[in-house]
Amino acid sequence: MSGEQTNIKVVVRVRPYNRRELEQNQRQIVKVLDNSTLLFDPDEEDDEFFFQGTKQNYRDITKRVNKKISMDFDIVFDPETTNQQIFEECTSPLVASVLNGYNCSVFVYGATGAGKTFTMLGNDSCPGLTYLTMRELFEKIQAQSATHKFDVGVSYLEVYNELVMNLLTKTGPLKLREDSNGVVVSGLVLKPIYSADELLQLLTQGNSNRTQHPTDANAESSRSHAIFQVHIRMTDRKTGTKRTVKLSMIDLQI
Template sequence: MSKNKSECIQVVIRCRPLSKKERENGNEKVVQMYSREDKGEIMVGREGDEEPPKQFTFDKVFDEAIGQEQLFEESSRAIVGNVLEGYNGTIFAYGQTGTGKTHTMEGEQKPKEMRGVMSRCFEAVFNCIDAHKDAQFLVRASYLEIYKENIRDLLSPNPKNKLIMHEKPDSGVYVKDLSSFICKNYQEMQAVQNTGRKNKSMGETKMNARSSRSHSVFTLTLECSELGPDGKDHIRVGKLNMVDLAGSERQSKTDASGQRLEEAIKINLSLTCLCQVISALTDTKSSYVPYRDSQLTRLLQDSLGGNTKTVMIANIG
């Protein structure tokens, strides 16, 4: 799976539809999207405005008509296949507060068409396992959040307790005392996610009545034991991180103060570090990647760069 740096990291755009309130206020759509065979372009702005429209190019673009299933198939399905082959991968949902990140990642369980990327990854993994009768699989799940640069176990009876990250020379970074659950099917893994979701740090801001104030990371680790051509058992391990990033916000728009301001500062610093890491990974001339500048990038160090695959779903609107 050897690829160049830019092929291992893809950025796709998802634009949400106008809300009922926006339509009632007479707001107009200012983003136009154009898909080509290998890339997607967006045009931001309107003809006749003081500033001319600005054009940006991404790996793929999806307008407000895109459904949950099509988004998964075209942005994230391939990563599941890579994880089954023993590679690590990460799927991010990125964007300003209220642009639909959590809808993209979690969605709704009913109706089935509304399920998000996470549930569809769970289903795809266990469908592949069911199809490989000659191999043995072990699937484990963990779920944490990073709140103001502190790590919390969303599956712990005491989710507010702070956990510490450590590093081993042979196996890399790990979170001490982080809960891990073995899941034998889709339903068990979905139940794990539902448990963790209830413990996420949420808060009200001027831009969103129910805003996630932390980065949440659901990690699916898959171990496969399979008989090779040499008659010996071969074990491969893949890991998939599904990350719902806290919303990026400008303090001038949120009027945040006190705890909300402190949260926003930490969120924006962490997102800046993530952008710097991704920029370094896609820059062929860069020899240094600042993983240690934030808890999030340090945690995901073994799943960014190298032979791993990363998709950033940037939500706009």
């Protein structure tokens, strides 16, 4: 996470069937073998028949041959996994890294209807990774308040048709420029926040401003990239030393 060292994890979450897929009795195209391996295009269950009381397997030789390709990842979550479990395994450790001075990023990526927005934002009964991560961040900030002063500001941007919009103020398009700190968004003002519950209100406000178009796979598809960033300025109360770090949580659309 510093210098030439990188620390990247690739995590796969397999979502359950949705209502339309259940109604159409669609076949399973991925199968979770264990907590790090997926099987793509697995065999379908063979038909069965019995001869003299013994089960026999029947294979239709006219069926196409399945690819049965297995791939390994850092972590594979099956359809029963909750947002809370994914948070504990994947993004909770990032909070400590951020407060130790490292910039960190979380990307969710996949086709529309894959469950990216649900994973990041969740719903009223099942909070997503963004809220769960911010809640832990504020808990750790409170635990360190005696030795450090923390200033937290957030931004929530949408990238759609190569235009950048501020979802919190519904303004834009904003211009990008490059300086010694990298690519920055001109005119972007961070919104100070002081609790994870306050964040929920901002996310609700921002999501209502996201560009949405219905698709065959998802009637409420968000057709834009959404970039939520947390900027933290940490000041050592004893020495006055300041350090600024950033946590990015990004919902990417194919």
